[in-house]
Amino acid sequence: MDYLEIKGGKKLSGNVTISGAKNAALPIIAATILSDKEITLTNLPNVVDIRTLLKLLTMLGGTVDHDKTVAKINNGSITSTKAVYEIVSQMRASILVLGPLLARFGECEVSLPGGCAIGQRPIDLHLKALETMGAKIEIKGGYVHAMAPEGLHGANIIFDKITVGGTENIVMAAALAKGTTTIINAAKEPEVVQLCEMIADAGVKIEGIGTNELTIHGTDREPLNFKTVDIIPDRIEAGTYLCAGAITHSSITLNKVNPQHIRTSTDKLESMGCTFDIGEDTMTIYPPKELKPVDLTTMEYPGFPTDMQAQFMAVAVMSKGESLIEERLFENRFMHVSELNRLGADIWLKGSIAAVKGVDELYGADIMATDLRASSALVLAALVAEGTTNVHRIYHLDRGYDDLEGKLSGLGADITRKRESR
Numbered sequence: 001m002d003y004l005e006i007k008g009g010k011k012l013s014g015n016v017t018i019s020g021a022k023n024a025a026l027p028i029i030a031a032t033i034l035s036d037k038e039i040t041l042t043n044l045p046n047v048v049d050i051r052t053l054l055k056l057l058t059m060l061g062g063t064v065d066h067d068k069t070v071a072k073i074n075n076g077s078i079t080s081t082k083a084v085y086e087i088v089s090q091m092r093a094s095i096l097v098l099g100p101l102l103a104r105f106g107e108c109e110v111s112l113p114g115g116c117a118i119g120q121r122p123i124d125l126h127l128k129a130l131e132t133m134g135a136k137i138e139i140k141g142g143y144v145h146a147m148a149p150e151g152l153h154g155a156n157i158i159f160d161k162i163t164v165g166g167t168e169n170i171v172m173a174a175a176l177a178k179g180t181t182t183i184i185n186a187a188k189e190p191e192v193v194q195l196c197e198m199i200a201d202a203g204v205k206i207e208g209i210g211t212n213e214l215t216i217h218g219t220d221r222e223p224l225n226f227k228t229v230d231i232i233p234d235r236i237e238a239g240t241y242l243c244a245g246a247i248t249h250s251s252i253t254l255n256k257v258n259p260q261h262i263r264t265s266t267d268k269l270e271s272m273g274c275t276f277d278i279g280e281d282t283m284t285i286y287p288p289k290e291l292k293p294v295d296l297t298t299m300e301y302p303g304f305p306t307d308m309q310a311q312f313m314a315v316a317v318m319s320k321g322e323s324l325i326e327e328r329l330f331e332n333r334f335m336h337v338s339e340l341n342r343l344g345a346d347i348w349l350k351g352s353i354a355a356v357k358g359v360d361e362l363y364g365a366d367i368m369a370t371d372l373r374a375s376s377a378l379v380l381a382a383l384v385a386e387g388t389t390n391v392h393r394i395y396h397l398d399r400g401y402d403d404l405e406g407k408l409s410g411l412g413a414d415i416t417r418k419r420e421s422r
């Protein structure tokens with residue numbers, strides 16, 4: 001197992017190029033199941049989660065030619081519709097194959113993902129919606145067995161809660177269903193939008209893209225013929241590097257970013273005293289000498305993203321004053337609090353609210369990453385902690401951050417990947 005050794009206190013400078021969005025690429029890879037022809041995906045992030053989902057496609061019988069940022073996928077050769085525990089347990093997002101497999105083949109088995117470090121994360125809304133579209137669903141032996149031998153039919157789906165993965169699964173299922181599906185209370189994250197655009201570009205009529213109400217006119221099991229998809233920039237990776245600039249009081253420039261997608265993060269950093277130069281696909285952050293505290297509440301897009309909550313908490317730790325951070329989406333997404341406190345932070349937790357009292361200094365220590373975004377918050381704090389911080393269990397980071405240590409080293413951080421001796 002690897003860990004990161006970070007010697008804090010270095011100023012950062014220069015440019016960093018943002019990779020493609022993992023959370024856009026995953027549903028897009030799942031959507032390739034809706035086709036029996038070759039499709040090319042470009043600007044994929046070079047991260048473990050992408051390799052895991054591509055491996056699942058090959059296990060189903062698909063053909064995948066993948067080299068770092070480009071994949072050519074042909075799912076004309078799929079022979080199995082079973083997504084096994086071995087893969088789904090590594091990555092919850094594998095549940096995204098449920099909708100497309102069922103829609104194209106009329107049957108599939110997908111291992112139940114189970115809980116994860118940030119909470120229970122059920123898939124009841126995905127299943128209920130598929131049932132409304134005519135699927136028979138049985139849960140047996142840890143697997144969801146879904147059947148629709150005559151194909152799925154269009155339906156009115158009303159999500160009780162806004163769900164990103166649920167919306168994506170149902171959009172994919174609806175694309176090959178018979179008739180029209182309306183999704184009310186749909187998610188409208190940029191990643192959902194790109195998935196809808198990919199499917200619409202393949203000839204499926206979709207109304208309401210980018211809104212909370214989507215109407216999809218299905219092809220009645222006619223497989224789709226996709227055009228090449230260039231994955232959108234990762235808004236969470238971009239936000240994380242802005243936080244790296246803010247916490248180290250360093251001006252850095254992001255290349256290949258979509259400034260529109262990270263408006264809530266830049267707004268919050270502005271309220272903390274940062275200023276920005278914003279171009280079409282570049283942005284430079286200018287942090288103040290002293291950061292002001294921040295109040296934020298996580299919400300669905302375009303609200304403040306839960307995937308940026310941990311990183312902002314790290315920045316708040318180094319601000320002058322008291323910040324309040326409320327997590328509304330996941331019930332257990334504060335695992336980074338105790339690790340930040342180990343570095344000398346002063347964070348007090350009550351239920352879904354964290355009160356952060358800014359401190360003048362943090363001190364290096366051994367700390368443990370618990371989930372993907374919590375890990376990046378620990379790395380941010382380590383960049384300013386006095387002495388050496390070892391961040392253990394960084395396999396979480398490798399799931400979703402493309403070459404984090406390479407990009408941070410390029411900006412001037414003292415960060416080295418090492419192998420645990422035991």
Ligand code: UD1
Pocket residue numbers: 023024026093119120121122123124125126127161162163164165166191306307329330331
């Ligand atoms: C996606 C993102 C994740 C992000 C999250 C919220 C991917 C691969 N992952 O996860 O990084 O943190 O959106 O922006 O894109 N829920 C239910 N029942 C369901 C489905 C969801 O109760 O059937 C609940 C969840 O437990 C959670 C909330 O709805 O409390 C939102 O979850 P959801 O939007 O589905 O998150 P994911 O798609 O899993």
